[in-house]
Amino acid sequence: MFEVSKAFAEEQDQKDILAPFREQFYFPQRNGKNATYFCGNSLGLQPKNVKAAIDQELYDWQQCAVEGYWGAKNPWLYYQQYCSRPLTEIVGAGQDELSVMNTLTVNLHLMMISFYRPTKQRFKVLMEAGAFPSDQYAVETQVKLHGLDPAEAIIEVSPRQGEHLIREEDIFRIIEEESSSLALILLGGINYYTGQLFNMQSITDVAHKAGALVGFDLAHVVGNVPVKLHDWKVDFAVWCSYKYLNGGPGAVGGAFVHEKHARNRNQQRLGGWWGNEEATRFKMEKGFEPKGRAEGWQLSTAQVFNMVALKASLELFESAGMAALRDKSIKLTNYLEFLLKQIENINFEIITPKNCKERGAQLSLLFHDRGKDIQQKMTEAGLIVDWREPGVIRISPAPLYNSYGDVFHFYEIIANIDSNA
Template identity: 60%
Template sequence: MPPYTTEPDFFVQADAHDILSSFKNEFYFPTIQNQSAIYFCGNSLGLQPKKAEHIIHSELNSWRNNAIEGFFHGSHPWLYYQEYAKPTLAKVMGCLPHEVTVMNTLTVNLHLLLMSFYKPTSKKFKIIMEAGAFPSDQYAVETLVKHFGLNPENTIIEIEPEPGKKTLTTENILQTIHQHAHELALVLMSGIQYYTGQLFDIPAITEAAHKCGAVACFDLAHVAGNVPMQLHNWDVDFAVWCSYKYLNGGPGAVGGLYVHEKYATDTTFPRLGGWWGNDEKERFKMGKGFKPKANASGWNISTTQVMNTAALLASLEIFEAAGMEAIRNKSIALTGYLEFLLQQLPHLSFEIITPSNPNERGAQLSLFFKENGEAIYHKMLENGIIVDYREPGVIRVAPAPLYCSFADVFAFYEILKNNF
């Protein structure tokens, strides 16, 4: 791609050569004042794939025509519904199909997997996470350690940025892991920090945790469908994510999880069991004795959420066609273009707190306003730009490459330049 410029010819040429440009037509866009909005909020809720209605309608037809027999008949028998998401999700998350499944929602899955993997002893019981992690993760870890009769104050170690900085360094994270190695049981980090947009070095953190005998796990809510992963090759123990952000699964969409095959295929590995995680060959014998499936679906608890999963399947068809490599390549270019244009607006008093290195971020740039951040956010909405605001003072801007264009980014820049 040629060097970025502020001339309209740049975005015209960039969009003309964009191999993913046609996918924009696969989504519905919201409107503001009867105009199609510029949507940079896929990090909160992805857009609706147009195929979602068809797939959900197909399952409604199966329910209407087959009733209970829909579990065994129809185009996608419900008994195996979680299986239909696995092949593409495995590609998106960089793992084997038997290491991934869909179920519940993100924090429920986090609780379930923490109960499997967190095994505190009198010597090794501490948990490391980043300070300012998303509240759900903080609550999950706090209540987990209380469940084991431990004190969060001396059990949870929160890594904070160095004084005067907004983001962590990998060295800081690894140093903290090393410092607490003799007491450390588990490291739980975000893949991408929701507030700053910082992408953490997952393989380095995993390796450091394993060197001191700790579990390495990640909340990948802001990673899934955004940045390609290699969870299996990096030897990550487990990960969880939601499907309503970059994966476009819809509000309340079914959550996803990954469990490394060394645990997933070990049916003796502890877990909280449920009927849907039991081996299908044994399920309808209705007998005592939980016999988990020898894959990540052995953590399934209840009947698959068919309607929630159907919308995700519509989006995964798009991911299968586009491919994560192409998505990531466009994302780097699109976010780089956004950063360049924002740097041409010195009259606006803000700081981009997301790392400038493309290897340390995804599709999101977090703009920190020392004052008037929320007012500027509302002004953006009035001008047809959908972003989101997070206290204190951050407007998050996320041009998702499947449905955002270089023209969108330029229009965003023009609105900022001419209205603020």
């Protein structure tokens, strides 16, 4: 299927229906040339349409001032909806189940205020060992907020001895063993370190049968792997938009709340002006009346200038379509894996699942020695990759702007790195 040749990579790029999207992005420069960028799982590239989008909002602010809320080209009163609408296909949800707001960890705290309601019997949270630190910090402090001991309330599911990946049966076993005490399962949809994609549908089914609620951190999923949050009956999910969604550094985050919760105005939550029912918002009266949808979790006025880059990027996603992006992503990542397996002079292993249905656009390479030196040589050769302690280089071929030629160039560089350096 694959070949170790530049000609093969060029042929695949010529056949690629998504290849034109590459020209819609700016690439960092190295020695007067475009760098080979495989860091979209940390920060996506800047779409070229962002500048015009920002200029439009600056112009409307200049011309309209406060009247821009209803008189701008894109009226600011409804700005979050310009982003939530295209996200419906990406995350498999109704628009009423989505809210674009805040940042990931802020949204996680807001969701846990609503969905982590511990009782004397049900108070435990199950999460993956080695979750991204901000998730660990959020859960730890939420548990303490309820006067509980994190050592007792937090259960971590780990890879087995000598393994790198978490087995699904171990997740199910813990859920069954702790079925009477579990309040919440909170997992990263994709583990940031290994790139393991969890079976969110199966986990949600098993957790619900045990009487627990389920939430996911989709930072490495949204814009990477299509999901069906509504159909899978996930209770809530949160994500950032600066990785695969190319929303820019520190860009606005997002949240999903299943309609069974979103429509329940009595669902516990923290209130804010922008989450109040629009029909009564401007009466300026006491008494929080939340919207009967996910926007009822919004606190403050829409962050127009923190959403504009995401809005521009999502226009490209709508044009490309998640199905086509996922198809190319699988092929690109499989091609990268194929080429890496040809390398014999460097001591590393791929710790990301081999099954393409259990990963997204990322391979994590665990170097047993000289990993940092090799990463430095990659940087000097114009490759931008991601280093994670203690010895992993993450490679992320994003299908919107990466090519087969990028992947082959990466292989040529790493294959010729002197392993004794």
